[in-house]
Amino acid sequence: MPKKHGNSLLELTDRTKRRNAAETRFKAYGIAAIAIGLLMLVILITTIVGKGVGAFQQTFVTLNVELLENKLDKNGNRNLDDIKKVTTFGYAPIIRGAIEAKVKELGIETPLKSKDMAQLLSKDAAAQLREYVLAHPDEIGKTVEFRFLAQSRVDGYLKGRVSRDSIGNDKNISAAQLDLVDALVKVGVIKKTFNSAFIFGSDASDARPEAAGMGVSMVGSLFMMLVVLALALPIGVAASIYLEEFAPQNWLTDIIEVNIANLAAVPSIVFGILGLAVFINYMHLPTSAPLVGGLVLTLMTLPTIIISTRASLKAVPPSIRDAALGVGASKMQAVFHHVLPLAAPGILTGTIIGLAQALGETAPLLLIGMVGFIASNAPDSVASGLLDPNSAMPAQIYEWAKRADPAFYERAWGGIIILLVFLITMNTLAVILRRRFERRW
Amino acid sequence: MNDMTVVDNTVETQSIKIAAKDVNVYYGEAHAIKDVNVEIEDKTVTAFIGPSGCGKSTFLRCLNRMNDTIDICRVTGDILLDGEDIYDKRVDPVQLRAQVGMVFQKPNPFPKSIYDNVAYGPRIHGLAKNKAELDEIVEKSLRRGAIWDEVKDRLDKPGTGLSGGQQQRLCIARAVATEPEVLLMDEPCSALDPIATAQVEELIDELRKSYSVVIVTHSMQQAARVSQKTAFFHLGNLVEFGPTGHIFTNPEDPRTESYITGRIG
Numbered sequence: 265m266p267k268k269h270g271n272s273l274l275e276l277t278d279r280t281k282r283r284n285a286a287e288t289r290f291k292a293y294g295i296a297a298i299a300i301g302l303l304m305l306v307i308l309i310t311t312i313v314g315k316g317v318g319a320f321q322q323t324f325v326t327l328n329v330e331l332l333e334n335k336l337d338k339n340g341n342r343n344l345d346d347i348k349k350v351t352t353f354g355y356a357p358i359i360r361g362a363i364e365a366k367v368k369e370l371g372i373e374t375p376l377k378s379k380d381m382a383q384l385l386s387k388d389a390a391a392q393l394r395e396y397v398l399a400h401p402d403e404i405g406k407t408v409e410f411r412f413l414a415q416s417r418v419d420g421y422l423k424g425r426v427s428r429d430s431i432g433n434d435k436n437i438s439a440a441q442l443d444l445v446d447a448l449v450k451v452g453v454i455k456k457t458f459n460s461a462f463i464f465g466s467d468a469s470d471a472r473p474e475a476a477g478m479g480v481s482m483v484g485s486l487f488m489m490l491v492v493l494a495l496a497l498p499i500g501v502a503a504s505i506y507l508e509e510f511a512p513q514n515w516l517t518d519i520i521e522v523n524i525a526n527l528a529a530v531p532s533i534v535f536g537i538l539g540l541a542v543f544i545n546y547m548h549l550p551t552s553a554p555l556v557g558g559l560v561l562t563l564m565t566l567p568t569i570i571i572s573t574r575a576s577l578k579a580v581p582p583s584i585r586d587a588a589l590g591v592g593a594s595k596m597q598a599v600f601h602h603v604l605p606l607a608a609p610g611i612l613t614g615t616i617i618g619l620a621q622a623l624g625e626t627a628p629l630l631l632i633g634m635v636g637f638i639a640s641n642a643p644d645s646v647a648s649g650l651l652d653p654n655s656a657m658p659a660q661i662y663e664w665a666k667r668a669d670p671a672f673y674e675r676a677w678g679g680i681i682i683l684l685v686f687l688i689t690m691n692t693l694a695v696i697l698r699r700r701f702e703r704r705w
Numbered sequence: 706m707n708d709m710t711v712v713d714n715t716v717e718t719q720s721i722k723i724a725a726k727d728v729n730v731y732y733g734e735a736h737a738i739k740d741v742n743v744e745i746e747d748k749t750v751t752a753f754i755g756p757s758g759c760g761k762s763t764f765l766r767c768l769n770r771m772n773d774t775i776d777i778c779r780v781t782g783d784i785l786l787d788g789e790d791i792y793d794k795r796v797d798p799v800q801l802r803a804q805v806g807m808v809f810q811k812p813n814p815f816p817k818s819i820y821d822n823v824a825y826g827p828r829i830h831g832l833a834k835n836k837a838e839l840d841e842i843v844e845k846s847l848r849r850g851a852i853w854d855e856v857k858d859r860l861d862k863p864g865t866g867l868s869g870g871q872q873q874r875l876c877i878a879r880a881v882a883t884e885p886e887v888l889l890m891d892e893p894c895s896a897l898d899p900i901a902t903a904q905v906e907e908l909i910d911e912l913r914k915s916y917s918v919v920i921v922t923h924s925m926q927q928a929a930r931v932s933q934k935t936a937f938f939h940l941g942n943l944v945e946f947g948p949t950g951h952i953f954t955n956p957e958d959p960r961t962e963s964y965i966t967g968r969i970g
Contacts, residue, residue, distance in 0.1 A: 513776055583813035587876070589771065591826035591883055592803030601825070602815055 312680055319678025322459030322474060323414040323422045325385055329362040331397060333405040342401045352390035359389055372447045376440055384441060386413035388475040414454060416474045416671035418445055422456050425670050462678060473671035478682050484554050484654035485623060491558020492565050492622050497615055500569030508577040509599050528567035535564045536628025544632060552633040552653035560632060561622040568621060572614025576607040609701035616694040620687050626658040635659045657683045722747040722887055722917040723768060728782035730763055737763045741943045743936055750909060750918045752932035754925060759938040761921045765889050768919065769805035770798040803830050806885035810892040812872035814864030819856050822864040822875055823847060826883035842882055850878025851908045870901020877908060888912060890920040894927065906931050925965055929953050937961045
């Protein structure tokens, strides 16, 4: 067998060993990086879900309420104007009576007076009752079963947020009241169930965290997204088409190009203060209105849409433009008949991602005052439209998170879950669209 | 005697489809085409040959003003189509391109159905009054493109799904659908295999009956096979122009001879 010239292939040289070791090391770094990323994601999701899922459940107290005619409709003629004169204060005694009757009926021993018993219910209960009576005046005089919200301390007690040790100086709840809660839970009068009001409700006063919900801020966000979509998409696409297909290459377009890229990197709070100065202080558009929020977010989203649209226009091969021009299409026909349809999936994806970004944006909204607490519930607030004060989902979450009451804190986490569901849905939609309409040529 | 000359001249100008006079093309500072004078006859295949970068494609793209799409490109001199200057201010390049069709180096069907590919030109130029007429134009064009039999059963399938040779013939069909008078072909076979090339060459010969065809090619064999007239470009100059047989067998310029014998290029 002839002696091999140089080293045998069967033995690794030092150099090869070193190279292989470097490669193995690099792979290990990569895997470690991904593992760290995944771990963070898992921690993030478990924290959010763990802390937020409580907000989707709420404690309710079921009571039979006798709608006393002598309290609610003294004239007895069911005249709605007269019934309206009875304020929620007028309903308080009825609720007190109802819970006292229930406790007596169940034979529960308690040192509490009826006023203290009624404290277990949310302050929202009287309003709920009044609303019902105004909607169904003929029910006056009858006994109706109601499901009232429990007040936030009771809710917290059932969720483990409030304990007998922690209520020491709390004037909202006492040990005796918790005894009563225990007894009522045992017989099923107080129950923790799924709470759709958190998703669709809107009451957000300081005193009633149990009644607070994302409803109105969702509507606010929706209105803003509509404004952004209606403005940013056409303006962004038109600007991109002009820059990409028609504009001459000169120093002016170069400057425009650089500045669009710069705008994409401007912190969102800058757009917020710009919106405050221009839209509110100069143009006198209403404060806290979704229209203004939408305008500010449009400014913020435009660069994102322009950049992604230009990228997808660039990705259309020039041979397609040549083909269209070659058969005598005008420049505009070539763009609108051939280039734009091919770029559409990319434009759509960029737009959705831009919208998702805008949906999660908080800072500029704080500056234009989109943190309004809206008293009206979902149907009314939807009708009130673009110019009325409103909130947005991330701003609402911020508002809740900064409150001292842990009941609000829990709702902030719950709100984050809802916001994330929206964002993940939008991003998934973008991915699906891109996959589905991806073209080969 | 005087009358006779006039008649002679008339016959002469009719048979010349495109006349280029002192054409210069600049890309910014670069002088791409230098003083080219050429007369392209009707119902003739004219081949432009020459080494890469000699300007033959650039000159071809001047003939239907495709160079207009390049910002820095500047054309001087006159190019007359049937005696009309196509660089006249009043000429809309869009109208010109309907009369001077073009087939590109790489097959570039629209990512649409075969039918829509061919029907696009007639549609935007309003050549068909109704669906039946359009169907007729599409069929006629596909037949002229010698691809009708292969695609007649799948007109609604995407044109991008065809093979390379079929795609190129589809592009030729698309180009003839607008009823052009001149057909420009920029290395139409460079992306095709020999069989597809043979089919396209046969087609070019067929097209000569109705159109004036100008073809840019890298292959001297192809030029020899399909063309009646050949122009040799070198470094932006039109070195030699004449009957194809003459150029290949008896070139007058030493540069032409070096190129066709393979010494430069």
